[in-house]
Amino acid sequence: QKEVEQNSGPLSVPEGAIASLNCTYSDRGSQSFFWYRQYSGKSPELIMFIYSNGDKEDGRFTAQLNKASQYVSLLIRDSQPSDSATYLCAVKGNFNKFYFGSGTKLNVKP
């Protein structure tokens, strides 16, 4: 079982819609949760992080964490074509180890 699981996609949404990206993790002791955006041929860029249950909002992005279900999600409101990228979920587990999922590819269609 992988430490972090994501649907590889692609997830296609029309411009202006809400994109919903999800990830599950296996380590119940995980402490911190991150979303990175990676454009094709580029390196990952941190866009959101969340430590506790509930929602965290930053502009058009909302991260949601449910520790009981070991589930993290990222909502992108008013999706733009420039949001088209691969979104990587990362988790800091026990012993401060970081694990990345394989990413979900998002396509926002004009």
Next chain:
Amino acid sequence: EAGVAQSPRYKIIEKRQSVAFWCNPISGHATLYWYQQILGQGPKLLIQFQNNGVVDDSQLPKDRFSAERLKGVDSTLKIQPAKLEDSAVYLCASSFPGPRFDEQYFGPGTRLTVT
């Protein structure tokens, strides 16, 4: 503020040859990470340094990979001898000390092709 610097950006070698990658973190960042990202996969942590000490190298294939961070700043990652399956992008990341420890900033990466 300058970002994480890496060199070279691209490298093509034959199997069984050796190769080295260099990383210069953001000034003041105490923690440095090396990741391997194979096409279509997420980054996999190879080694994590705190200043010049190793925090975690549990996923580093130590029979062929080595890394060092002299003086707690620059770092080099070496592969000797390289195998075909080492073809990947090698990413260096760094993070602040203290409360912002978890915010990792990635360099542009080195794309390695082993033929």
